[in-house]
Amino acid sequence: MDDPNSSRPAKYISMFIMLIIALSVVNFIVGTEVTPRCAWVSLGSAPDEVAYECGESRLSDSGVSADVLHTLETVCIMVFTVEYVLRILTCTTAMPLGRFLRAPMNVTGSADTLGLGLEFRV
Numbered sequence: 001m002d003d004p005n006s007s008r009p010a011k012y013i014s015m016f017i018m019l020i021i022a023l024s025v026v027n028f029i030v031g032t033e034v035t036p037r038c039a040w041v042s043l044g045s046a047p048d049e050v051a052y053e054c055g056e057s058r059l060s061d062s063g064v065s066a067d068v069l070h071t072l073e074t075v076c077i078m079v080f081t082v083e084y085v086l087r088i089l090t091c092t093t094a095m096p097l098g099r100f101l102r103a104p105m106n107v108t109g110s111a112d113t114l115g116l117g118l119e120f121r122v
Contacts, residue, residue, distance in 0.1 A: 024076040084109040
């Protein structure tokens with residue numbers, strides 16, 4: 001799974017994981033993007049007593065989009081977790097498990113997996 005050039009399925013898996021990473025990054029950016037919320041606000045009972053006011057909020061604070069963004073984030077984390085577990089299960093062919101778990105990129109993967117468990121418990 002580490003070498004996309006080793007086989008055609010490895011190449012497709014690598015491309016899929018890269019797509020999920022890009023989707024996760026875009027999801028994070030969209031979910032934290034501050035957008036102005038502007039609307040006409042009535043200041044009194046007369047029809048001409050109105051003002052145009054703007055306030056800032058995040059897209060992820062709104063109803064339906066927040067659910068979509070959260071679901072997308074959960075799916076991405078689940079894919080990353082499955083990929084990490086598969087890497088752990090197959091790592092012993094290339095190196096001992098302890099060395100695999102101490103590698104910098106795999107420490108990051110275990111932190112992500114731990115974050116998923118903490119997120120579901122909260």
